Amino acid sequence: MTTEIAEPVNQQLRLAQDLFIRRWGEMGQTWGINRTMAEIHALLYIVALPLSADEVMERLNISRGNASMNLRALCEWGIIRRNHRRGERREYFESLSDVWEIFSMIIAERKRREMDPVLETIRQCREMLEESAIGKGAAKEEAVRMTRQRLGSMEEFMLVSNKVFQQFIGNARSGLHKVVKLLLKAF
């Protein structure tokens, strides 16, 4: 009974989901995330159900290998979860449901992978330009002073950003809402 009535609805649902998935994939690309990975996450998020690798590969028209690798990467980012069912061998995957939590995970991971190494490099650069490394008089040279100043500003900016992100992460869902309210009131 349900099927006869539901068919056009399911079609429409599918269309809407596909639209979202495609757009999300495009956005991912411009943020350095490969399109398929973004699409898989969009799919799991939008259907709001656990899906097997087979269902994912069929729905997105991708190979088994591709699905497997990207599902694993998404698990490593912590934004989808593996999901065993007793009495079944097949594994299912589902997206975290809370958007705030999803973005916390992404921010935390990006900080660790990308901000931290840059901070380390800046520290190294500053060491290379210390008086002890290039001589006392030399450190006063205009070009050196300029570069040191720029390194300092960037370091300060990134340290402050990191602290802010730390707060976000530490406080996850309720914290984020709180932060936002504060921000909006502050101006």
Next chain:
Amino acid sequence: MTTEIAEPVNQQLRLAQDLFIRRWGEMGQTWGINRTMAEIHALLYIVALPLSADEVMERLNISRGNASMNLRALCEWGIIRRNHRRGERREYFESLSDVWEIFSMIIAERKRREMDPVLETIRQCREMLEESAIGKGAAKEEAVRMTRQRLGSMEEFMLVSNKVFQQFIGNARSGLHKVVKLLLKAF
């Protein structure tokens, strides 16, 4: 006189700058910015001086065409500026000096290019799933309800984020410092 003393210093300065440039280029890639574009910006930022296209291409070992295209893209992002000198034909380029301002520009541009289109798509998806589009009973189907709920959460999240960014942008340098202090005190 200066040159004899300064030579090793300049070498060391160059090394430190190159280290920063290379790392910044790597980070750019993982954020969806091509390496050369990130490197050019890193160079202009770190030397804190206007450079000509020729100087850029020589320093980074890239072709004239590549330099030209990426310098133009950076200008479009608003994070470097063209710089004519009276009595000279050659153009010079320099980075914005304020890190907070640089990131404001980047955030504003990304919002416009990437967040806004996604928001538009979400609105479209929700329309496709309204009662008027699929029938009153159908709208109650579990799968439809779930997807609508997810679309709604994502839209809310992005709208709030956009508002926050708006504030950042509108307030630029002093505003950002203010925001940060508030945030850090809030917990």
Next chain:
DNA sequence: CCATACTTTCAGTAATTTCTGAAAGGTAGG
């Protein structure tokens, strides 16, 4: 400890992105 039912890996290939260099396009001064 085998058969089954899945998952992961990875070498080769396809698709995409980025870069080059030469030609065409400005433009300012003469």
Next chain:
DNA sequence: CCTACCTTTCAGAAATTACTGAAAGTATGG
């Protein structure tokens, strides 16, 4: 309106990144 000097464009080449599919790996129930 030329010449000298720079900048931009873009077709083709190079480099990078993503994907496939088949073989190898793993775990579970009998």
